[in-house]
Each structure stands twice: as C-alpha cells, then as structure tokens.
Amino acid sequence: MNAQDPVVVIGAGPAGMSAAKLLVAAGLRPVVIDESRDAGGQIFRRPHSALSRNFKDLYGFDAGRAQRFRNDFASLLPTIDYRPETLVWNADQSALHLLSQGHSDIQRWSRLIIAPGATDRVVPTEGWTAPGVYSLGGAQIVLKAEASLIGRRIVFVGTGPLLYLIAYQYAKAGANVVAVLETGAPFAKPSLLPDLLAGGADFAKGLYYISWLRTHGVAIRASITPLAVTLDNVGNVSGFSYQFKSQTIEVSCDAVAMGYGLKAETQIADLIGLNFHFDGQQRQWLPLTDADGRSSNTNVYLAGDGLSIRGSEIAAESGKLAALALLKDAGYPCTTDGGRHRRAIHRSARFRKTLDSVFPYPSRIAAGMADETIVCRCEGLTAGVIRQAVHSSGEGEINRIKAFCRVGMGRCQGRLCGPAAAELIAASAAIDISAVGRLRAQAPIKPVSLGALAGGRQ
Numbered sequence: 001m002n003a004q005d006p007v008v009v010i011g012a013g014p015a016g017m018s019a020a021k022l023l024v025a026a027g028l029r030p031v032v033i034d035e036s037r038d039a040g041g042q043i044f045r046r047p048h049s050a051l052s053r054n055f056k057d058l059y060g061f062d063a064g065r066a067q068r069f070r071n072d073f074a075s076l077l078p079t080i081d082y083r084p085e086t087l088v089w090n091a092d093q094s095a096l097h098l099l100s101q102g103h104s105d106i107q108r109w110s111r112l113i114i115a116p117g118a119t120d121r122v123v124p125t126e127g128w129t130a131p132g133v134y135s136l137g138g139a140q141i142v143l144k145a146e147a148s149l150i151g152r153r154i155v156f157v158g159t160g161p162l163l164y165l166i167a168y169q170y171a172k173a174g175a176n177v178v179a180v181l182e183t184g185a186p187f188a189k190p191s192l193l194p195d196l197l198a199g200g201a202d203f204a205k206g207l208y209y210i211s212w213l214r215t216h217g218v219a220i221r222a223s224i225t226p227l228a229v230t231l232d233n234v235g236n237v238s239g240f241s242y243q244f245k246s247q248t249i250e251v252s253c254d255a256v257a258m259g260y261g262l263k264a265e266t267q268i269a270d271l272i273g274l275n276f277h278f279d280g281q282q283r284q285w286l287p288l289t290d291a292d293g294r295s296s297n298t299n300v301y302l303a304g305d306g307l308s309i310r311g312s313e314i315a316a317e318s319g320k321l322a323a324l325a326l327l328k329d330a331g332y333p334c335t336t337d338g339g340r341h342r343r344a345i346h347r348s349a350r351f352r353k354t355l356d357s358v359f360p361y362p363s364r365i366a367a368g369m370a371d372e373t374i375v376c377r378c379e380g381l382t383a384g385v386i387r388q389a390v391h392s393s394g395e396g397e398i399n400r401i402k403a404f405c406r407v408g409m410g411r412c413q414g415r416l417c418g419p420a421a422a423e424l425i426a427a428s429a430a431i432d433i434s435a436v437g438r439l440r441a442q443a444p445i446k447p448v449s450l451g452a453l454a455g456g457r458q
C-alpha cells in the first residue's frame, strides 16, 4: 500500500455512497467509481435523462429515500472524485483496471471499499435463451431506465421479494401481468409469521404488493416447477409451461421475466485474493469479513449486497460500518464506534434469515434440469454436457469441470450460469454444494473490447 494513493470506493449505490459520505466527513476525498451513468445503484436507478417520470411512479414507497439519496449525492459531489460510466474490469492488491468511454486506465488505491451490489440468480429453463425472456432485474431496468415494458402479456417466474415488487411495478405501469409463478411456498408456514413481522415496513410492503396484485386479478401461484418457455414458429415467446400439483399448465404470454433471488458480485474481491466462505443460508460463496466489513486484506473493506444479500437499508448501514472501520484503521478520529449501525444490521438478521428460508434458491429444480436445457449460454452448453463431464471425469470441483467442458468460460465468466451449474455438478457428483467450490474470477470480469484495452476507443 502506498499511503499517497487515494481511498477508493467501488459502487455508487446505497452502500458505496453512505461509505463515501462518512469518508468525506472525516476530511478525505475518496475516488468513487461506478459503471453506471448515474449514482443510485439498483434500487435508485434513474431513468434516461430524456425521460421525465415522477419519483412516486419510479420508486413507490421508496420515493422519499430516493429523493434523500439524490439530495445527499448532489451535496457530496463537489467533495468526491466521482467517476461515472467507469467499469472496474480487473483488480489486484494495489490497483484497479478501469475502462471508461472506450479508454482504459489504472487507478491505484491505498485503501479500498468494494460495494458492487448483486445480480440476478437464474435457473435455466428450456427456452430461456429466446428473445423475450429477461432476468427479473433486467426487466426492472427496462422499466426504470427506459420507461418501457418487456412485452404486452408478461409472466413473472421465480422466487424472492423482487418477484412481487417487479410484477407490481409492471402492473402499475399498465402491463398485462398474466401470472406470478413462485417456486417457493411462502404462504405455507404461518409459524414463520412472527419472524417475518420482525421485518416491519419491508414485510408490510411485500404483503401490499401481493394483495394489490391479487385484488387486480393477477394470478399468483406458489410451489410451481417451471417447465419451459414455449416459442412460436419464428422463435418468439408464446407461452410458459409449469407444473403445479402434478398438473401441467401452459399460460399464453409474449414475454417472461425470471429471477430466483440475488447473487453477490464477488469477482473484484476474488481477483484481489480475499478469503471467502460458503454461506449455507444464502447458498452462495461470499467474501469473509468481520462484523464491520474488514476483509482478509487489511486495506480492503466490503459493504452492501456485494458482501451479503440483505437489502438496500442494510447495504447503507454496512457502507457506514466499512467507512468507520477504514477510518479507524487508518488512524482518523471517529466520533462514533458504529454501534448504531451494527445494531440495525443485527435487528434485521432474523427477518433476512426467514426471507431466505421462505424464498429459497430452488436447488432441486436446478439440479433436475432436463439434459437438453442450455445452462451456459455463452458456450452453448447443455445440462447433459455438464453431467457427462462430471461422470466421465469423476470430478466434482467446478473449476475442474470448467476445464473439462468450458462451463463458465464464456463472456459472462459464470456470473449467470455459475449457481445453476454448481447445483447440477453437486447433484451429479452426489456431493454437498459447498464441496463444488466457486468459479475463480478471471479478468475481464465483464466483456470489454480488445481495442479499448489497447488504448483505442471501443
């Protein structure tokens, strides 16, 4: 570490910006890097500048928080070195490799806060690579950023709170939401009610979305097994079929949004060489930190959904903790020890744990995919090819299987197919999912052009 180098924050979402605010309050001028055009992260994503939409339509119950975030950001802007539209595509123990508007650059850092958020977790279903099928988060980006809909008659399938939120946002925006199909059984366990009530306003919002959808005639079905996206004779989405209580049902639609919870964006942490642990509750590998976000590298801190999937309010609290930890470690005087933020995170833990059990990643469905289903769309690999690689090699570690069949070797580097491929490998090798390991991150963590890296424009 060179103390002359700046403190850098990756991510201008709730986690990164709440960290930056405390760093500025302590007299620092952090570099804040974000690949998006505007600050706000996923929850406060802004519409394209040519579109005018009011806050209530865009952010619903979160409109007040979105406005506060924007005001805070505007007052912070002169005091930070803000780099929008800048992708961190590689990282090591002293520098970040950046790409901004077709130009590559290197940013050295003395201390680093990593807050890159999360991405959708998908379960491949036959037909999922057809045009007209979107991830849930992708569908929301189309709506929030472009004020557009992914189709006219849309099926929402998957699990998790975002399933209902985004179906509700689409219905409110005038879309015909044909059905919301849930793989979990969230309404089947009244005994969990006290733990869910601990979620307070978040739980109330979830109930509101569900009852709004129901009272507006949207069919909501739980405990379903997705079967296939059906296509018409020119390859466009024409329906979605699923199994419900041993019945096979097909609904007609022209678009499908699917998502099964979120997956932390951990590639930067991995490239820097941080330690990870397998979180059985979230069924994913997460960077290992102490309660304040200190990682296994003494100069690197993590916060937000990129550390653990806990929602936007906890993302902001964890950003503050990471900033306080950094300031303390770097010898800056701190007026607070972070107890308030730690307690807020602790209070939410019961609710988050229950949410994870009510909306589990459907590992059984992922493991049971039909042999013909494409899993790794970058490499065009089916479930059958991955199973065959496990059986013929006798291996069960995901990087070994990658070497045998190229799963996760394509442009997305396994960000999309990794979770489902891991379930498939675990089931085929008859080992626990934690024994499958995690795909090692490789730069570039997102697709970048060789021309841009060579110094030219994209």
Ligand SMILES: Cc1cc2nc3c(=O)[nH]c(=O)nc-3n(C[C@H](O)C(O)[C@H](O)COP(=O)(O)OP(=O)(O)OC[C@H]3O[C@@H](n4cnc5c(N)ncnc54)[C@H](O)[C@@H]3O)c2cc1C
Pocket: 010, 011, 012, 013, 014, 015, 016, 033, 034, 035, 036, 040, 041, 042, 043, 044, 086, 087, 088, 089, 115, 116, 117, 118, 119, 120, 136, 137, 138, 140, 141, 165, 262, 265, 303, 304, 305, 306, 310, 311, 312, 313, 315, 445
């Ligand atoms: C698509 C999507 C939509 C969501 N919508 C909602 C919603 O409407 N309501 C809700 O309550 N929760 C939503 N969530 C959950 C949500 O992510 C949060 O709980 C919250 O936004 C997390 O805050 P964060 O700061 O940790 O991450 P984020 O808000 O995701 O912010 C992370 C930031 O890091 C930037 N970034 C990531 N990788 C890089 C990189 N390599 N280089 C440079 N910049 C990078 C991103 O551009 C982003 O701005 C959504 C999640 C996803 C994935």
